[in-house]
Each structure stands twice: as structure tokens, then as C-alpha cells.
Amino acid sequence: MSNNVWPPPPPKNESESEKAARLAAEKEAKKISDEIDRALEHERQELRKHRPQTKILLLGQAESGKSTMIKNFQLYFCPSSFQAETEAWRAVIHLNLARFVNYLLYVLSNTNVASGGKKGDPNKDYRMFQMRLSPLKQVELILTRCLSAESSPMASPTDDGPALRRETIPEVSVRGGMGWKAFIRGRRRGSQSRMMANPEEVNDARRILDACKEDIVALWKSPAIHALEKEGVDLHHHARYFVEHASRVADLKYSPTPDDILRARLRTVGVEEHRMVMETAAEKGEEWVLYDVGGQRSQRASWASYFEDVNAMIFLCPMSGFNQRLAEDRSVNRLYDSMELWDTVCRSRLLSKATFILLLNKADLLRAKLRAGIRFSDYVKNYDQDQPNTVEAVSAYLRKEMMEIHRVYSPRKRQLHVHITCAIDPTLMAAVLNSMRDVILVEMLHQTTLL
Structure with missing residues (x-):
């Protein structure tokens, strides 16, 4: 019989006094074991209470895809709450x-x-x-x-x-x-x-x-x-x-x-706080807080109050906006505005310790426009007319430009994680979300000196 069985079977020919002593010892052992279990559970609960929340800030101009990215997070990491809505x-x-x-x-x-x-x-x-x-x-x-x-x-x-x-x-x-x-x-x-x-x-x-x-x-x-x-x-x-x-x-x-x-689309004005209790194995039970801040020009002045103590900043640049104008100012090209906004965010010292993730978004709309014959070089003068009018070439150009802005104007040297995205493509976004999750978790471990 296995020696791991508890309580152990009584010995043969056990007297009444020996049985009483054995039962008393088993009772005491069980009491000690239960106390240890309670102490461990209390310690786990305390660690959970004091575990730092994962805070993620989503930035970008209006209609850049921030709200859709929130839905992707919820669909992939919190499917039951997504279904409930x-x-x-x-x-x-x-x-x-x-x-x-x-x-x-x-x-x-x-x-x-x-x-x-x-x-x-x-x-x-x-x-x-x-x-x-x-x-x-x-x-x-x-x-x-x-x-x-x-x-x-x-x-x-x-x-x-x-x-x-x-x-x-x-x-x-x-x-x-x-x-x-x-x-x-x-x-x-x-x-x-x-x-x-x-x-x-x-x-x-x-x-x-x-x-x-x-x-x-x-x-x-x-x-x-x-x-x-x-x-x-x-x-x-x-x-x-x-x-x-x-x-x-x-x-x-x-x-x-x-x-x-x-x-589905419903524009958010102001700041929307999304608290998500993760359901996936790697971080199950942890609470991630995502802040979706309004991207209209009139609301950008309030962004800085959300910059402190965030673990990651996700910036969305809608590539398809190259031939569009801002709703707030019809004289301003949307793509140029997005790049200027990226410049400002990169310079922020309050975000110097945050993980930077750049999503060049709306690749599907960009592809549709380019295939319809709309030339990127007609709106972006620094893009040579001899370069291909394709999603691959245009996204490579934007990636290079945005990475250079980040390299030159960041207050400290840090890695930039860049993805080409279509926020309404669940298959593509699954890979992007996994990559972002891993990057954020590794950075959290660095911050808590566990790695």
C-alpha cells in the first residue's frame, strides 16, 4: 500500500490506548495542516490585493480604432464578459x-x-x-x-x-x-x-x-x-x-x-475606463485597466493626467487617413495630424518608463483606397511617386517614419513594438494581441524585479 495515504491505516493488533493516542496525533496534525492551508490562502489573497494593476493607455486621434481595439482585448482575453454585452x-x-x-x-x-x-x-x-x-x-x-x-x-x-x-x-x-x-x-x-x-x-x-x-x-x-x-x-x-x-x-x-x-461604432467623448478580469491561462484572475481617451483635438489637453503609472501605451495611427481631413479642422490632413500627435507622445517624460506599442491600423481601408486608384504620393509629398502604390510599400514607409520620430525624440532609449493591423480581423488581431500581452507581461516582471 502507498505510504502517501492519509491518514495512514491503523496498525494491526492496536490496543485501545494506542488507538486513542494515534487519533489524537492525527487530529493535531490535521489542525496544523489546516492552519498552514489558511495561512497560504491568506498570503495568496494579500499578494493578489497588492499586486500592481496592469494599466494600459490607448491614444490616437478620433476614429483611429481605439474603441475597436478595446473590443478585441475583451473578445480575446475576457470572452464571457464580451458575450454578456x-x-x-x-x-x-x-x-x-x-x-x-x-x-x-x-x-x-x-x-x-x-x-x-x-x-x-x-x-x-x-x-x-x-x-x-x-x-x-x-x-x-x-x-x-x-x-x-x-x-x-x-x-x-x-x-x-x-x-x-x-x-x-x-x-x-x-x-x-x-x-x-x-x-x-x-x-x-x-x-x-x-x-x-x-x-x-x-x-x-x-x-x-x-x-x-x-x-x-x-x-x-x-x-x-x-x-x-x-x-x-x-x-x-x-x-x-x-x-x-x-x-x-x-x-x-x-x-x-x-x-x-x-x-459596430459608437464614438466615445472623454475618458472611458475599462476594467477587465482576465480569463486566459497566463494571467487568469488579474485585472487589467484600459483607458480609452477621446481623440478629438479639444480633448487632448487632458491626456497628460493619465500618463503617470501606466505600464503600456498603445498608439493607433489610421493609415487610411492619408486623403482625409480632420473633422475639427478641414485644413489639416489626418495622417499628418496623427504623426504630429505621435511626435508629442514620444517626447513625453511622463511616459518615459511605459512600454510603447504602435499600431499602424486600418490596413484594410488603406488597401481598398490604393486599389481604387487613389495615389498615396498625391497626398504625402515625401513619398516618391516612383514608389509602389501598395499597402506593403506604404506601411513600410510609415513604419520607418514613425520609428525615426520615436528614436529621435524619446527622452530615453527604449524598444518600440510596431504592428500593421486591421482591428476588425479577429485572426490577425489574435496574433497581435498575443504579442502585445507577452511584451506587457515581460515588462511587468522587469518592473517588479522578478526577471
Whole structure:
């Protein structure tokens, strides 16, 4: 019999006095063992309490992909909490779809396309779409009120007119920390609950979308939409994906997939703090805190207050912005603005000890633009016209430029980790997230002198 069995079997021919002594000894041993177990568990709990949180700061201009990167972190490292938020994201997706369709109808009403060249005299098909899809304005109004503060000027629906411009598809914004996901789930109580639409209204919005789905599909396939693109109206918007899948997304039984959620958009204004309890093996149970700070110019002055004591800084540069202008200042090229912002971040002494990770993001949109014949060299004068107009060549150029800025202006020598990314590609992002996780964990070990 194994010597590792506890308690050991009683010896043969054991007397009553010997048995009593043995049982007393076993009881004392068990007591000591339990005390040791409690002490070890207490020590583990204390270590967990005092273990430094992993703090990660996400920086970049507005619409650079920070919020999508947060969703990738959650999907990959905290899948159960990601799944629990599916219902909240369904409302966002439906709002993205309704807003985009309303935008298409607005643009059609202000071009010659719908009238076949006679502005102000819409043809029969256009009038039909305008009439049959008019309930989507109510859908947009309900979901906008549901997701953002009623007093917010950013929450105005598309039928406000002046908010719409042909080159701009309007977005709904939420303020960081307002807990819009809790509003959707109906779990937030208190005075702020008046900002949430009635749950039955949200269900009404779903029923309206379901009733309109066939007309949405027909509108998207109509010659008028193709004519808009020929006229130069840029329809390469994130919500295009939802219109292309309208028969599924607008269905009453629709439940968002992870891919759908990654493509959903809701702009954050201010700072959004995301606390994630990691579920993966390497760091299971640890809490990582990610700060998503607003990227608009008016909000950048407040960034510095979040620079101290962060373990890693992830900067997102949207490569596809090379032919776009800032919404805040139409005279400023988005790519140039992003590079100037990177210069400022690299110079910061408050971030001198942080791990620097640079994500050259939106490779998919960059590829689509270059394949459509838009030349990178026409907008970036330092890029030689003889160089290839390909994603590989352009991303290599940007990588070199950004690395040089980091090398020259960093207050101390440090390694820079660079990745070419498409934040809506889960397969690609899995490899990038694993690499970033490893880099951050190694740096944490260095900081705690364990490596």
C-alpha cells in the first residue's frame, strides 16, 4: 500500500490506548495542516490585493480604432464578459444601420441621381424608397435617445438637416463613464435612468427594422446607389457592412456575432475606463485597466493626467487617413495630424518608463483606397511617386517614419513594438494581441524585479 495515504491505516493488533493516542496525533496534525492551508490562502489573497494593476493607455486621434481595439482585448482575453454585452451592442448596430440608410436617402434627395438629372423631381423608385423607409427616422430617434444623453448636441438625429454633409456620415457619441451598456440592459437605477428609452420603444425599433429590411436591401442594390459612388460620394463607411447584411441584421431574431460587434461604432467623448478580469491561462484572475481617451483635438489637453503609472501605451495611427481631413479642422490632413500627435507622445517624460506599442491600423481601408486608384504620393509629398502604390510599400514607409520620430525624440532609449493591423480581423488581431500581452507581461516582471 502507498505510504502517501492519509491518514495512514491503523496498525494491526492496536490496543485501545494506542488507538486513542494515534487519533489524537492525527487530529493535531490535521489542525496544523489546516492552519498552514489558511495561512497560504491568506498570503495568496494579500499578494493578489497588492499586486500592481496592469494599466494600459490607448491614444490616437478620433476614429483611429481605439474603441475597436478595446473590443478585441475583451473578445480575446475576457470572452464571457464580451458575450454578456451582446444585447447592448445590438442596439448600437441597429442605430448604425438606420443612420446610414437615412444618410443615403438624404444624399439622394440632394443630388441629381434620384431625378435622373432633373434635380427636385425625384423618380418613382426614389419616391417609393423615401416613403417606405421613412419609419427609420423614428428608429434612429429612439436608439439615439437610448444610447446618449438627451441634452447632448451630438445625439441629434439625421433629420436635423444641417448636421448632414455629403462627405460626412454623422455619428452618435456617448460620454465616457456614462454606462450606456447598463442603460440598455435596464440595470442602472437613479436619476440618470430618464435618459434611457422605454424598453418597449427599443422593441418597436426592432420591429420597424424587420419590416423595412427588404426595402433596405432593394435600396442598396438600386442603380441610384451605384450612381452615387460614381459621383464621388464616399460610401466606404463602417456601417456599409451592416447594409450589405441588412437581411440578417434587421431581422427580428437577430443576435450580433463577434464580427458584427467589432464593426459596430459608437464614438466615445472623454475618458472611458475599462476594467477587465482576465480569463486566459497566463494571467487568469488579474485585472487589467484600459483607458480609452477621446481623440478629438479639444480633448487632448487632458491626456497628460493619465500618463503617470501606466505600464503600456498603445498608439493607433489610421493609415487610411492619408486623403482625409480632420473633422475639427478641414485644413489639416489626418495622417499628418496623427504623426504630429505621435511626435508629442514620444517626447513625453511622463511616459518615459511605459512600454510603447504602435499600431499602424486600418490596413484594410488603406488597401481598398490604393486599389481604387487613389495615389498615396498625391497626398504625402515625401513619398516618391516612383514608389509602389501598395499597402506593403506604404506601411513600410510609415513604419520607418514613425520609428525615426520615436528614436529621435524619446527622452530615453527604449524598444518600440510596431504592428500593421486591421482591428476588425479577429485572426490577425489574435496574433497581435498575443504579442502585445507577452511584451506587457515581460515588462511587468522587469518592473517588479522578478526577471
